[in-house]
Amino acid sequence: MTFRTQFEKELEELKLSLIKMGDLVIKNIHLALHSFMEMNVELADNIIKDDKFVNQMEYDIERECMRIILREQPVAKDLRLITSVLKMITDLERIGDHAADISKLTVFMEKNNKPFVVKQVHKMADASEEMIKTALESFVNQDHIIAMKVIEADDIVDNYFTEVQKIVADAIRQNNIDADYALYLMMVTKYLERIGDHAVNIAEWVIFSILGHHRN
Amino acid sequence: MTNNVFTIKNLNLNYGTFKALSDISIDIEKNKVTALIGPSGCGKSTFLRCLNRMNDLIDNCNIDGQVLYHVDNIYDKNYDVITLRTKVGMVFQKPNPFPMSIYDNIAYGPRCQGVKDKNELNKIVESSLKRAALWEEAKDRLKESAMSLSGGQQQRLCIARAIAMEPEVILMDEPTSALDPIATLKIEQLINDLKENYAIIIVTHSMQQAARISDNTAFFHMGELIEYNTTDSIFTNPTNPKTEDYITGRFG
Amino acid sequence: MSNKRKRNDKFLDILTYISASVGVIVLSLIVVFVLKNGIGLLNLDLVTNDYHAKFYNGGIEEVIDFSETEKPDYLTDADYYSVKWGVAFTDDLDREGKAIIVVSYIAEDSPLYYMYDKNNLDNQDFKLEVGNIVTSIKYVNKESSLSIYGASMMISALDEEVVFREMVFSSLGGGIRGSLITTLYTILLTLVIAMPIGVFSAIYLNEFAGNNRFTKTIRSMIEMLTGVPSIIFGLLGLTVFVPLTVSLTPADGANIISGSLTLAVILLPVIIRSTEESLKIVPEDFRFASLALGANKTQTTFKVVLPSAIPGILTATLLSIGRVIGESAALIFAIGTAVKDDISIFGKSTTLAVHIWSLMTDEPANIELASTISIIILIIVLILNVLVKLLSKAYLKKGIVG
Numbered sequence: 001m002t003f004r005t006q007f008e009k010e011l012e013e014l015k016l017s018l019i020k021m022g023d024l025v026i027k028n029i030h031l032a033l034h035s036f037m038e039m040n041v042e043l044a045d046n047i048i049k050d051d052k053f054v055n056q057m058e059y060d061i062e063r064e065c066m067r068i069i070l071r072e073q074p075v076a077k078d079l080r081l082i083t084s085v086l087k088m089i090t091d092l093e094r095i096g097d098h099a100a101d102i103s104k105l106t107v108f109m110e111k112n113n114k115p116f117v118v119k120q121v122h123k124m125a126d127a128s129e130e131m132i133k134t135a136l137e138s139f140v141n142q143d144h145i146i147a148m149k150v151i152e153a154d155d156i157v158d159n160y161f162t163e164v165q166k167i168v169a170d171a172i173r174q175n176n177i178d179a180d181y182a183l184y185l186m187m188v189t190k191y192l193e194r195i196g197d198h199a200v201n202i203a204e205w206v207i208f209s210i211l212g213h214h215r216n
Numbered sequence: 217m218t219n220n221v222f223t224i225k226n227l228n229l230n231y232g233t234f235k236a237l238s239d240i241s242i243d244i245e246k247n248k249v250t251a252l253i254g255p256s257g258c259g260k261s262t263f264l265r266c267l268n269r270m271n272d273l274i275d276n277c278n279i280d281g282q283v284l285y286h287v288d289n290i291y292d293k294n295y296d297v298i299t300l301r302t303k304v305g306m307v308f309q310k311p312n313p314f315p316m317s318i319y320d321n322i323a324y325g326p327r328c329q330g331v332k333d334k335n336e337l338n339k340i341v342e343s344s345l346k347r348a349a350l351w352e353e354a355k356d357r358l359k360e361s362a363m364s365l366s367g368g369q370q371q372r373l374c375i376a377r378a379i380a381m382e383p384e385v386i387l388m389d390e391p392t393s394a395l396d397p398i399a400t401l402k403i404e405q406l407i408n409d410l411k412e413n414y415a416i417i418i419v420t421h422s423m424q425q426a427a428r429i430s431d432n433t434a435f436f437h438m439g440e441l442i443e444y445n446t447t448d449s450i451f452t453n454p455t456n457p458k459t460e461d462y463i464t465g466r467f468g
Numbered sequence: 469m470s471n472k473r474k475r476n477d478k479f480l481d482i483l484t485y486i487s488a489s490v491g492v493i494v495l496s497l498i499v500v501f502v503l504k505n506g507i508g509l510l511n512l513d514l515v516t517n518d519y520h521a522k523f524y525n526g527g528i529e530e531v532i533d534f535s536e537t538e539k540p541d542y543l544t545d546a547d548y549y550s551v552k553w554g555v556a557f558t559d560d561l562d563r564e565g566k567a568i569i570v571v572s573y574i575a576e577d578s579p580l581y582y583m584y585d586k587n588n589l590d591n592q593d594f595k596l597e598v599g600n601i602v603t604s605i606k607y608v609n610k611e612s613s614l615s616i617y618g619a620s621m622m623i624s625a626l627d628e629e630v631v632f633r634e635m636v637f638s639s640l641g642g643g644i645r646g647s648l649i650t651t652l653y654t655i656l657l658t659l660v661i662a663m664p665i666g667v668f669s670a671i672y673l674n675e676f677a678g679n680n681r682f683t684k685t686i687r688s689m690i691e692m693l694t695g696v697p698s699i700i701f702g703l704l705g706l707t708v709f710v711p712l713t714v715s716l717t718p719a720d721g722a723n724i725i726s727g728s729l730t731l732a733v734i735l736l737p738v739i740i741r742s743t744e745e746s747l748k749i750v751p752e753d754f755r756f757a758s759l760a761l762g763a764n765k766t767q768t769t770f771k772v773v774l775p776s777a778i779p780g781i782l783t784a785t786l787l788s789i790g791r792v793i794g795e796s797a798a799l800i801f802a803i804g805t806a807v808k809d810d811i812s813i814f815g816k817s818t819t820l821a822v823h824i825w826s827l828m829t830d831e832p833a834n835i836e837l838a839s840t841i842s843i844i845i846l847i848i849v850l851i852l853n854v855l856v857k858l859l860s861k862a863y864l865k866k867g868i869v870g
Contacts, residue, residue: 004465073424075451075463212453270760275679302762312753314772325761381761
């Protein structure tokens with residue numbers, strides 16, 4: 001017998017808000033990388049502008065969490081859920097920032113830079129997008145097993161990063177890559193690696209909200 | 217073992233044919249606040265009354281099992297109930313000061329134990345009122361009737377009255393449920409100060425109060441002790457689903 | 469609201485008003501009747517005088533020192549004064565309406581102080597007092613003065629002489645001092661016997677006894693006793709307490725002690741029941757709080773419960789006193805019906821109520837005096853009422869009552 005129907009509704013809406021924010025952020029990463037690869041400044045500008053929507057969502061979800069704490073005095077699982085959401089939106093917002101950072105690089109790049117394709121970069125982007133998706137899925141389904149998978153997947157992203165590093169270093173030594181482009185490419189790769197870390201954070205908070213203990 | 221004031225083993229209690237407590241085993245720690253929570257009729261007040269043998273006053277009450285105050289079973293045939301009650305004080309849900317002056321209320325207990333010296337009584341009254349955070353408000357009205365105090369003040373008087381006996385444990389049965397929020401807050405603050413010197417066991421209907429003031433929490437349901445742990449654990453990560461359901465309000 | 473309901477309500481209202489009015493009217497009539505008939509005789513003398521008139525015969529030797537006091541200013545023309553003898557007589561009516569001569573003043577240097585008791589020559593305390601009735605003065609060589617001649621003539625006759633053979637006078641009598649004292653003794657003794665037994669029995673029943681069939685039986689029996697007509701207790705008094713006191717004390721018949729014992733038995737169930745009710749009203753919380761502090765049952769009962777119950781017990785006391793004053797039938801047997809002036813607890817006498825009975829059974833019935841006594845009884849009851857209310861208030865103020 002559930003008494004707190006109002007509370008349950010609020011929790012469901014909170015989860016939905018989080019998913020929406022996650023979806024927006026994932027879209028932005030995808031488009032940001034796309035804009036970089038194609039040197040599409042217009043697209044990059046849009047992504048930078050869109051970031052304010054991400055920030056607004058963080059703010060809104062934050063306010064909603066505070067309201068729930070005030071009104072419902074959550075304990076146990078409910079308490080862990082709310083505090084996890086508060087932490088997760090921080091990571092999502094950071095991810096959004098990184099997408100904007102990548103887009104800013106696109107804008108800074110000069111048109112005459114010769115692009116140098118490293119397919120591991122694309123793979124990194126796909127992997128980290130997947131990690132975010134999976135982390136949010138594990139949150140919605142309250143499935144700590146797949147949350148663990150996210151944490152494991154970070155190794156893959158880190159490996160890709162090391163590979164890209166090697167490839168670009170070699171290319172510089174062999175003078176196959178434009179120096180400016182190489183630097184920009186490494187920065188993009190670094191951002192993608194950071195995005196992976198944030199996805200891991202999200203997964204760790206999901207595990208906390210389900211099991212009650214943080215991985216650390 | 218030495219950190220426990222009460223050690224209860226396999227306590228069972230029947231009112232006639234109704235089983236009010238089933239196989240309760242629990243250790244109560246010294247200098248801590250232990251909260252007893254649970255839905256109405258779950259046995260928490262009954263359990264509390266076992267600790268100072270106030271259940272003796274109820275007809276048809278049968279008790280089985282051990283309640284050790286330190287090392288002695290208080291339900292032994294020859295156990296001195298009177299002394300037990302001076303060491304284990306009780307504060308009730310509805311403030312119940314005697315219809316006497318404030319002074320006489322507090323001096324009542326000591327007088328019953330034979331204290332006659334006026335100076336000694338004066339000292340006891342002052343110290344008890346100070347420890348109950350009522351001295352400033354009461355010191356100029358000691359001879360006035362206790363009934364002239366407000367509800368919150370009366371409850372603090374009852375606490376002072378219990379403290380005057382220099383107990384080791386103070387039992388509180390929903391002490392703030394009849395009080396307004398400010399009086400409640402004052403009493404909660406008082407409890408926080410008192411736990412330095414006394415072990416406090418408090419029955420409360422308010423989850424928030426239990427979370428605010430207690431160190432350990434015991435969850436009772438239908439006469440059974442379902443879960444007993446530190447308050448932090450119970451309220452952030454309870455192990456028993458019944459506990460979780462109760463404290464999150466998913467059932468009453 | 470329908471018309472029928474309105475009519476019903478109106479009917480009930482009218483019924484209520486009429487009943488209340490009847491009650492008030494009847495009560496007023498009683499008070500008015502008693503006042504009208506009794507107020508005439510009401511004065512301090514009535515309360516302090518003996519009932520039985522005492523008769524004296526005074527003789528006197530030839531007087532040498534006469535009085536020289538002039539007639540005091542406060543005496544009126546109705547007081548006939550003899551300077552020589554230093555005495556004033558006045559005309560008055562006795563309680564039966566007969567003409568009498570009353571001494572209204574005696575000077576300090578009046579030779580009448582030298583009168584001796586003709587019936588008891590050793591009597592040192594013999595003297596004429598203000599308020600005495602002079603029946604006659606017998607002279608040596610002239611005819612006696614009688615009261616029917618009036619005060620004026622008696623004084624002039626006396627003034628002409630220097631000595632007289634005999635003065636016959638009496639005290640007024642008809643006073644109720646004796647009965648008043650009896651009533652007060654009875655109240656005191658009855659309460660002293662009944663209150664402790666009653667209160668402690670109630671304490672036992674309510675606080676200490678278990679809730680079993682035996683206790684319930686005792687309670688029912690006590691309840692039944694409250695309904696027994698008091699004349700039956702009078703029989704008990706006559707057949708048990710009178711012989712008992714006769715054998716144990718200097719008494720030789722019905723006496724105040726046996727009367728008090730009888731009344732105590734009548735009052736005991738009432739006191740027990742009222743006290744139990746007062747004890748029941750004391751909140752259970754107080755007992756719990758006291759026991760939780762480490763007090764035992766005795767301390768709890770006597771230090772917390774009993775003080776709280778005191779207003780109720782005081783009211784019970786008042787009820788009892790009222791009953792004592794009003795009780796007549798039982799006391800007719802247990803104390804007797806002889807109106808006495810010197811009261812001993814070992815002897816017969818009458819309480820005020822029995823005195824009224826005695827007056828009313830005389831031929832003719834003395835309604836005036838009976839009414840006067842009734843007024844006095846009402847005054848006593850009024851004083852007691854006020855006293856209990858004041859005591860309860862004082863107790864309340866001390867914060868004793870919850």
